[in-house]
Amino acid sequence: MKYLCLVYLEEGKLRVIADSECAASGQRLRDNGMLVAAEALQPIDTATTVRVRNGKVSVTDGPFAETKEQLAGFYLIEARDLDEAIQAASKIPPAREGSVEVRPVRTLDA
Amino acid sequence: MSAIDVNEAVNAVYLSDSRRVLATLIRLLGDFDVAEEAMHDAFRAALEQWPREGLPVNPRAWLVSTARFKAIDGLRRRSRFDSLDNGEGPIDVPVVDEQAWADEESVADDQLRLIFTCCHPALASDAQIALTLREVCGLKTEEIARAFLTPAPTLAQRIVRAKGKIRTARIPYRVPAQSELPERLDAVLRVIYLVFNEGYAASSGTSLTRHDLSGEAIRLGRLLVNLLPEPEAIGLLALMLLQESRRTARTTASGDVILLEDQDRSLWDRAMIEEGLRLVGQSLASRRVGAYTVQAAIAAVHAEAPTAAATDWSEIVGLYDVLYAAEPSPVIALNRAVAVAMRDGPAAGLALVDEILNGGELAEYRPAHAARAELCRRLGRTNEARASYQRALALTTLEPERRFFERRLGAL
Numbered sequence: 001m002k003y004l005c006l007v008y009l010e011e012g013k014l015r016v017i018a019d020s021e022c023a024a025s026g027q028r029l030r031d032n033g034m035l036v037a038a039e040a041l042q043p044i045d046t047a048t049t050v051r052v053r054n055g056k057v058s059v060t061d062g063p064f065a066e067t068k069e070q071l072a073g074f075y076l077i078e079a080r081d082l083d084e085a086i087q088a089a090s091k092i093p094p095a096r097e098g099s100v101e102v103r104p105v106r107t108l109d110a
Numbered sequence: 111m112s113a114i115d116v117n118e119a120v121n122a123v124y125l126s127d128s129r130r131v132l133a134t135l136i137r138l139l140g141d142f143d144v145a146e147e148a149m150h151d152a153f154r155a156a157l158e159q160w161p162r163e164g165l166p167v168n169p170r171a172w173l174v175s176t177a178r179f180k181a182i183d184g185l186r187r188r189s190r191f192d193s194l195d196n197g198e199g200p201i202d203v204p205v206v207d208e209q210a211w212a213d214e215e216s217v218a219d220d221q222l223r224l225i226f227t228c229c230h231p232a233l234a235s236d237a238q239i240a241l242t243l244r245e246v247c248g249l250k251t252e253e254i255a256r257a258f259l260t261p262a263p264t265l266a267q268r269i270v271r272a273k274g275k276i277r278t279a280r281i282p283y284r285v286p287a288q289s290e291l292p293e294r295l296d297a298v299l300r301v302i303y304l305v306f307n308e309g310y311a312a313s314s315g316t317s318l319t320r321h322d323l324s325g326e327a328i329r330l331g332r333l334l335v336n337l338l339p340e341p342e343a344i345g346l347l348a349l350m351l352l353q354e355s356r357r358t359a360r361t362t363a364s365g366d367v368i369l370l371e372d373q374d375r376s377l378w379d380r381a382m383i384e385e386g387l388r389l390v391g392q393s394l395a396s397r398r399v400g401a402y403t404v405q406a407a408i409a410a411v412h413a414e415a416p417t418a419a420a421t422d423w424s425e426i427v428g429l430y431d432v433l434y435a436a437e438p439s440p441v442i443a444l445n446r447a448v449a450v451a452m453r454d455g456p457a458a459g460l461a462l463v464d465e466i467l468n469g470g471e472l473a474e475y476r477p478a479h480a481a482r483a484e485l486c487r488r489l490g491r492t493n494e495a496r497a498s499y500q501r502a503l504a505l506t507t508l509e510p511e512r513r514f515f516e517r518r519l520g521a522l
Contacts, residue, residue: 001280080282081280081281081282082230082232082279082280082281082282083281083282083284083286083290086232102279103279104278104279104280
């Protein structure tokens with residue numbers, strides 16, 4: 001089963017953890033066969049939100065919700081169950097500074 | 111065997127074994143709802159077949175295997191209908207070891223799996239409680255809703271959502287590994303103690319005690335100790351028994367509060383106290399002592415005192431010191447301050463209570479103001495006592511507690 005681990009951090013903490021540590025964490029997941037994909041993201045002020053309403057594309061600056069923490073990166077992992085996914089998420093370094101949201105991936109019906 | 115006898119036998123098996131049957135079926139079928147439906151089908155089949163064929167040698171095994179057969183049959187039939195719709199092949203039916211559910215050990219494991227899954231930290235706290243009472247204790251949704259003063263549809267929704275998350279996010283049905291056990295056991299103990307406290311001192315409403323929930327929590331505690339005799343599980347059971355032993359002594363017939371020091375100790379339930387004391391000793395002997403065991407040890411000191419005046423307050427202060435070191439919360443500090451007041455006099459206690467209240471965290475906590483009022487009263491500082499009782503009165507939502515504070519105010 002695939003889980004997406006969404007890494008959230010406050011703006012000021014985006015670079016608190018060294019890239020080398022994040023890269024090593026990704027490598028560990030790759031080594032034990034759990035990693036599908038992982039990327040770090042540029043800060044939220046580079047984000048654009050896209051919506052389609054009544055057939056019209058609406059594009060707005062930034063994400064809609066006003067939250068202190070922002071999406072800083074993600075890991076798409078393969079895990080046996082939620083416990084294994086939680087264990088992997090707890091080893092993602094930014095979990096110490098911000099939070100990691102673990103979401104099961106949904107298979108499309110089509 | 112007559113139909114009435116069989117009905118009684120089926121009912122008896124339902125009461126004694128339905129939770130164990132369900133726990134095993136969830137493992138075999140991999141889904142709470144499928145397992146529940148299958149179990150009810152199996153009990154219906156028992157009502158039909160047992161009068162004809164007689165009681166099976168092992169009713170539980172009969173129920174599990176019948177339920178499993180019915181569930182798989184149902185899944186097959188459904189998949190056949192589905193395949194007519196969308197042309198897909200038959201679904202996979204989980205293959206299991208036929209004997210895997212038969213022995214006592216794996217049945218006990220299934221019960222533990224069920225408890226740990228219902229109390230999984232990825233579920234919301236109120237959902238953990240609702241799910242545990244429903245699946246592990248077998249309470250009906252309406253009964254849980256009534257006990258928690260929650261509308262039944264809200265509670266049903268909570269359960270549906272929790273089961274949905276178990277299924278979709280794939281919360282595993284297993285006993286946690288040794289390395290995760292302390293944390294996961296804490297979650298289970300917390301659920302049990304919340305249920306107990308909801309029954310022991312309802313947070314709102316007119317009745318101060320809702321006995322059924324406390325009894326249910328004690329049953330759960332016993333089940334857990336039987337399945338997994340960890341020191342803190344034993345400590346929690348001891349704590350609940352020692353608190354429950356005072357039930358009839360802690361309120362008047364009209365539901366008014368009677369303080370520990372004013373209780374008629376001959377009303378305390380000796381059997382519960384004996385069992386509680388034995389369990390405290392057992393947990394302390396493990397030398398892996400946690401917060402529940404220390405609280406149980408404090409309750410044990412009270413239980414062993416023949417009169418309020420004979421209470422060993424030094425021992426209690428010492429135990430609160432241990433508790434506070436492990437869990438430095440202002441509520442524990444408050445309880446410790448009250449014990450210090452009993453040991454060293456009201457002035458010493460009041461100094462500590464004021465310090466805690468100045469900390470701000472307990473500004474809205476009525477026992478803090480009630481404690482301050484009582485200590486001021488003992489020191490003859492009547493005006494301050496009145497102000498603190500009024501503060502406590504303003505914060506309470508419980509009718510018997512309100513009457514208690516009014517009586518104390520009237521007596522000043």
